[in-house]
Each structure stands twice: as structure tokens, then as C-alpha cells.
Amino acid sequence: MRVLVLAEKKKIAENFVKAFLEKGITAKYLRLSKVMLVSKKDKTEIKLVGSNIDNFDAVFLQARSSLAPFVEPLLEELTNQGFYVNSKKGSYYLSDNEPYTFVSLAINNVKTPKTLTSGSGKNIERVSKNISYPLLVKSFVGKKAQQAIIANNGKELNSFVKSIKSDIEGFMLREYIDEPVISCIVVGDEVFSVKRKTKDQVVVPIDKGEYYKLPDSDKENVLNATKVIGLDIAKVDLVKGRVISIEPNINLKNFNKICSADIESRIVDFYLSKENEIKRKSIFSELKDIRSIFSKTIFGRFFK
Amino acid sequence: MKKQLTKTKTQKEPKIVGPSLVIISSKGAKLSTIKSLISEAQKKFSNVLVVPINKIQIQTSEQGAGLFYKGKNLLCFDVIYPRVSSKDFFLAESVLKIIESSDSYSPVSLKSFHMTNHKFFTSQILSNKGLPGVTSTFFISSKRAQMAVSETGFPFVMKLISGFAGKGVVLINNNDQMESILDAVNLFEEFICTQKFIKGKNFDIRCYVIGNLVLTVKRTSKKGDWRANISRGGSAQLINPTPEMISIAQNAAKELGMDICAVDLMQHKNKWVVIEVNFMPGPFMKYLGNTIVHEWVRYLSVKGKKVQNEETKK
Ligand SMILES: Nc1ncnc2c1ncn2[C@@H]1O[C@H](COP(=O)(O)OP(=O)(O)OP(=O)(O)O)[C@@H](O)[C@H]1O
Ligand SMILES: [Mg+2]
Numbered sequence: 001m002r003v004l005v006l007a008e009k010k011k012i013a014e015n016f017v018k019a020f021l022e023k024g025i026t027a028k029y030l031r032l033s034k035v036m037l038v039s040k041k042d043k044t045e046i047k048l049v050g051s052n053i054d055n056f057d058a059v060f061l062q063a064r065s066s067l068a069p070f071v072e073p074l075l076e077e078l079t080n081q082g083f084y085v086n087s088k089k090g091s092y093y094l095s096d097n098e099p100y101t102f103v104s105l106a107i108n109n110v111k112t113p114k115t116l117t118s119g120s121g122k123n124i125e126r127v128s129k130n131i132s133y134p135l136l137v138k139s140f141v142g143k144k145a146q147q148a149i150i151a152n153n154g155k156e157l158n159s160f161v162k163s164i165k166s167d168i169e170g171f172m173l174r175e176y177i178d179e180p181v182i183s184c185i186v187v188g189d190e191v192f193s194v195k196r197k198t199k200d201q202v203v204v205p206i207d208k209g210e211y212y213k214l215p216d217s218d219k220e221n222v223l224n225a226t227k228v229i230g231l232d233i234a235k236v237d238l239v240k241g242r243v244i245s246i247e248p249n250i251n252l253k254n255f256n257k258i259c260s261a262d263i264e265s266r267i268v269d270f271y272l273s274k275e276n277e278i279k280r281k282s283i284f285s286e287l288k289d290i291r292s293i294f295s296k297t298i299f300g301r302f303f304k
Numbered sequence: 305m306k307k308q309l310t311k312t313k314t315q316k317e318p319k320i321v322g323p324s325l326v327i328i329s330s331k332g333a334k335l336s337t338i339k340s341l342i343s344e345a346q347k348k349f350s351n352v353l354v355v356p357i358n359k360i361q362i363q364t365s366e367q368g369a370g371l372f373y374k375g376k377n378l379l380c381f382d383v384i385y386p387r388v389s390s391k392d393f394f395l396a397e398s399v400l401k402i403i404e405s406s407d408s409y410s411p412v413s414l415k416s417f418h419m420t421n422h423k424f425f426t427s428q429i430l431s432n433k434g435l436p437g438v439t440s441t442f443f444i445s446s447k448r449a450q451m452a453v454s455e456t457g458f459p460f461v462m463k464l465i466s467g468f469a470g471k472g473v474v475l476i477n478n479n480d481q482m483e484s485i486l487d488a489v490n491l492f493e494e495f496i497c498t499q500k501f502i503k504g505k506n507f508d509i510r511c512y513v514i515g516n517l518v519l520t521v522k523r524t525s526k527k528g529d530w531r532a533n534i535s536r537g538g539s540a541q542l543i544n545p546t547p548e549m550i551s552i553a554q555n556a557a558k559e560l561g562m563d564i565c566a567v568d569l570m571q572h573k574n575k576w577v578v579i580e581v582n583f584m585p586g587p588f589m590k591y592l593g594n595t596i597v598h599e600w601v602r603y604l605s606v607k608g609k610k611v612q613n614e615e616t617k618k
């Protein structure tokens with residue numbers, strides 16, 4: 001297996017490249033901005049600065065979900081061309097839009113808190129009758145969350161909505177559950193989790209978290225969530241067994257320490273287990289193609 | 305197993321005789337188009353509701369996901385026609401996803417929304433399926449511009465991936481022009497793609513695909529403009545489509561999973577190539593009256609009756 005590690009910065013990719021190399025797997029880092037797509041007659045090509053995509057058969061991708069408009073066509077092409085990639089088609093559009101993530105999870109029976117999204121703040125208090133306080137309320141500009149508060153009643157909700165002057169895309173209300181947040185790193189079917197307490201409704205940073213053994217039912221919910229979103233490797237946050245966030249980017253430093261694990265190396269093993277999913281045309285199958293072309297010509301009988 | 309919030313509320317809705325229709329309208333919707341849609345739809349549907357997308361409540365819970373407007377459950381309608389654009393991305397992804405998981409009929413899908421609101425993605429999908437297009441490139445760093453030029457040459461067309469009405473489409477003739485445009489692109493952090501320029505054509509062909517029907521319109525650009533957009537002063541007239549146009553338009557719609565759309569074609573080296581596909585095409589009422597709107601509604605009502613028949617069978 002030859003793995004192309006695509007990331008926005010070298011710093012993010014370094015440890016992953018090292019882990020692959022340590023297990024004797026060819027791996028090379030390339031900055032995502034060095035990728036160009038070209039669509040031509042009958043096909044689309046993936047061009048790399050200083051390298052050739054044909055030198056690889058798997059891709060490990062780490063990029064912010066806001067790059068979805070670039071990543072999605074790239075994932076389409078990588079998948080079409082038979083590469084194994086940790087993120088599936090559609091996963092970046094999903095990760096880049098929080099209400100859309102919750103909609104997809106809910107439709108597919110993943111346990112999530114109740115949410116309510118609306119493009120306008122008008123009548124928001126009346127709307128909120130369908131959901132119980134306290135609420136986490138977020139305003140969005142484009143697809144980015146701009147401001148967030150916890151509203152304990154309709155009055156607080158209304159004054160937050162009224163305080164927003166800028167042009168916003170909409171509001172999302174979510175039932176706020178004041179319990180510790182369980183942050184998980186998912187690698188295939190493996191889950192590494194850290195418990196983070198809240199203090200005055202604020203979650204402590206990950207490095208202040210502690211090791212947590214995830215109950216089986218919660219683990220099932222987490223794995224179901226990653227399947228729905230299309231991420232083989234992901235970071236998932238849970239509260240009281242409910243998924244509250246999921247993203248393709250992972251930062252392993254604290255997880256490795258708190259869970260006394262070497263998650264990078266687990267990722268490499270996971271990649272090795274995906275070897276059979278790679279559908280790249282091998283040199284051998286290309287030889288067969290040449291044979292079939294020749295067999296249609298006068299030289300055909302030499303190949304039969 | 306898919307779940308929806310529909311069933312509990314269904315009983316409360318009044319029983320309707322003909323099919324019912326919801327039109328979900330974009331933030332940038334043209335009033336004349338909506339008015340014409342309503343008046344045509346009222347002839348075929350017994351209940352017509354227009355809902356601005358930003359007024360919809362999107363609800364999720366353990367029971368699934370639902371769409372509500374002023375207390376009405378939108379998934380109880382037989383037909384939902386989302387006329388939304390890239391401006392509505394934030395809400396449209398959720399709305400289209402929920403519609404897809406319901407029993408209501410919609411002539412467009414979420415996948416088609418993603419692809420048609422992305423000019424490069426459209427070219428990619430269509431050329432991979434063997435449909436004719438022009439060489440296009442896509443990159444995120446302006447450092448790749450020279451690499452792109454080596455594919456398309458000068459002049460080339462640079463486009464914002466989700467622009468419309470000719471906005472954000474510029475012709476670039478040389479390196480100097482390219483550098484100054486790229487400065488602006490970087491500043492506004494926009495996604496752009498480039499396309500080989502088709503020379504000497506001051507018109508394009510818009511194929512309205514409506515089920516199996518293809519209505520074809522020739523758009524000619526205003527004197528002095530190379531872009532044939534009506535909103536830039538171009539004009540439009542219905543023409544008879546050639547079999548080639550019909551087949552390209554229908555195949556493009558099929559690959560993108562759309563029953564209603566508009567496929568824009570240009571002539572390049574005596575062949576028709578796809579320039580882009582429109583998710584929310586305007587009906588060019590100034591030139592075509594309500595011809596297009598009439599056909600949209602007729603098609604939707606046929607689909608609506610089918611949904612109704614399925615419902616009564618249950
Ligand atoms: N590659 C090209 N070569 C020459 N002319 C082009 C090319 N691409 C676009 N044009 C011209 O520019 C116009 C606008 O381009 P395009 O359709 O991609 O943008 P748009 O803003 O989405 O327009 P629409 O109003 O159709 O949505 C086209 O109608 C056509 O006349
Ligand atoms: Mg166009």
C-alpha cells in the first residue's frame with residue numbers, strides 16, 4: 001500500500017506519515033493546495049505538484065470541513081478511481097453544516113438532542129415551544145456558527161435573537177444537556193474516549209479530561225453516527241449518549257496521553273485492513289487491457 | 305429504516321381532493337416567477353402553498369426529522385418543488401435531505417443541488433459520464449493558476465463556482481489580467497474554476513428539461529457582451545431543438561438526478577458542449593410568457609396524481 005497524506009499543513013500530517021513509515025508503508029505528505037483537478041473529454045484527472053497520483057493507492061485526508069467545495073469533487077474522483085480514503089463522498093458537505101448533520105443523524109436513527117433550525121428570528125419564541133429549556137442557541141453566518149449562548153427561558157432567547165444585528169443565515173436551537181462531554185476518536189470500529197466535565201456550562205479543555213470507558217450502547221451510537229456521515233476516522237462528541245458533534249479532523253496529542261494509546265499506529269493498522277477495498281488498476285490489469293486490445297488485431301493470435 | 309415526524313400530524317390536516325403542492329422559494333426569488341407559478345398551479349392543484357425557505361422550521365428528534373411552516377407539516381403535501389439557489393445553502397441542505405426521506409415527490413434532489421451549484425463539479429460528473437464539455441480546472445491556491453493555464457491556454461473563462469446570472473464570470477486574456485483577478489479572488493476567499501474559452505459565439509442554448517420534454521431557447525448576448533445572460537441584457541427565443549441537443553440535455557439531467565432543470569449548451573468545434581446546469585432556472589417570462597411555467601406545473605401535477613394514487617392504495 002502506498003499512502004498519500006493530504007493535509008493543509010505539514011505539521012498536521014507529520015505524525016501520520018511517520019506512523020505509516022514505521023510500519024514499512026510508503027507514505028508521502030502533500031499540501032492539499034498542491035492538488036488540481038482537470039476535467040477533460042471523458043475523464044477527470046487529479047494533478048499533483050511535484051508528484052504523480054498514480055504512485056499511490058490510498059489517501060489519508062485531514063482538512064477543515066469549510067473546504068468542502070474543493071474536497072467533495074476530490075473525494076468523488078478518488079473514489080471513482082478506486083482509492084481508499086478515510087472520508088467518503090458527501091462527508092464534507094455534512095460536516096460543514098451543523099443543522100444538516102443533525103437532520104441526517106436523526107433520519108438514520110442516531111441518538112441526538114432535539115434540534116430546531118429556522119432561517120429567521122421572527123416568532124422564534126413561539127417556535128421554541130416545541131423544545132424544552134435550557135437551550136443552546138447558535139446564530140450562523142454562511143455555514144459558520146457566529147455566536148452561541150445558553151438560554152434558560154423564552155426571554156433570554158428573545159433578547160439574544162434581537163441582539164444580533166448582522167445579516168445571519170439562521171438560528172439553531174438545541175436542547176442543552178448539562179452533563180460531561182465525552183469526546184471520542186473513532187478509528188474504524190475502535191473508539192478512544194475522554195470525559196470532560198463542565199464548569200458553569202463551559203466544557204473543560206481536552207487536556208483536563210480523563211480516560212473514560214464508553215458503554216456498549218453509546219459506542220454503537222457513535223459508530224452509527226460515523227457511518228451515517230461517512231467518516232471512517234473521526235472525532236465525535238457525546239452528551240448523555242447523544243451525539244452533539246462530529247468532524248473529520250482529529251488532533252491526537254491529548255487522546256494518546258489520556259487513553260495511553262498510540263492512535264496513529266491504530267490508524268495504520270486500520271489502513272492495512274482496508275487493502276482489499278482498494279480498486280486501483282494495477283499494472284497487471286493494465287497489461288491485461290493491452291492484451292485485449294491486441295487480441296482484436298492481427299497480432300491477436302500471438303496472445304491467445 | 306427511515307423515520308419521519310409526519311405520521312402523528314397527518315390526521316389533523318384537512319382532506320384534499322386534488323394533489324397538493326408546496327413551492328419552496330429562494331431568498332432571491334423573483335416575484336413575477338412565483339406569481340405565475342401560483343396562478344398556473346391553482347388550475348391543477350387543489351392546494352398550493354408558497355413557503356420562503358427562511359421561514360421553514362426544521363425539526364429533528366428521536367422520531368426523525370420534519371419540516372413545518374406556520375404549524376403546517378410540509379411533508380403532508382404530495383409535491384414539493386424546491387426553487388432554491390446557492391444563496392440558500394445553509395438551509396437547503398437540511399430541507400432537501402428531509403424531503404428526500406419523505407413520501408412527497410420532488411423533481412430535484414440534494415445531490416443535484418450540490419452538483420449544479422458547483423460549476424466544476426457539474427463538468428466533472430458530466431465529462432466522467434462521457435457527456436461533451438470543455439476543459440475545466442479547479443484548485444484552491446492561486447499558485448496553481450499557471451498549471452491551469454497550461455490546460456486551457458489563453459483566453460480562458462474564470463468563474464465563481466456557484467455564481468449565477470453571469471455574475472462572477474470573467475474572460476482572461478493574459479497573465480496581467482489573471483494576476484489582478486486572482487488578487488481579488490484571494491481577498492474574498494472565493495472558490496473559483498476555469499474553463500477553456502469558446503471563441504466567437506455570442507449566443508448559448510438553454511434546454512429546459514421537464515420530464516421527457518425538452519424546450520429549447522436561444523439566448524443572444526447584448527451587443528458588446530460575450531455573455532448571453534438575459535440579466536445582462538441578452539434576448540431569448542424558442543427554437544426547435546436538434547436530436548443532439550435533446551439527447552445531451554436529457555442525459556445530463558439523468559446523470560444529475562433531476563426531472564426539472566435547464567442545461568446550458570454552447571457550440572464548440574461543430575459540437576454542442578454543456579456549459580452548466582441550472583437547479584433553479586428562470587422561465588424568461590419577458591420573452592416566453594408563461595410557456596415554461598405552464599409546462600413545469602403540468603408535469604408536477606401528473607406526478608402529484610401518482611403520489612395521491614399511491615397514498616389511497618395504502
Ligand atoms: N467557456 C465559455 N466560453 C465562452 N463563453 C462562455 C463560457 N462559459 C460561459 N460563457 C458565456 O457566459 C455566460 C454565463 O456563464 P455561465 O452560464 O457559466 O454563468 P451563470 O452566471 O451561471 O449564468 P446563468 O444565468 O445561466 O445561470 C453563458 O451564458 C455564456 O454566454
Ligand atoms: Mg448559464
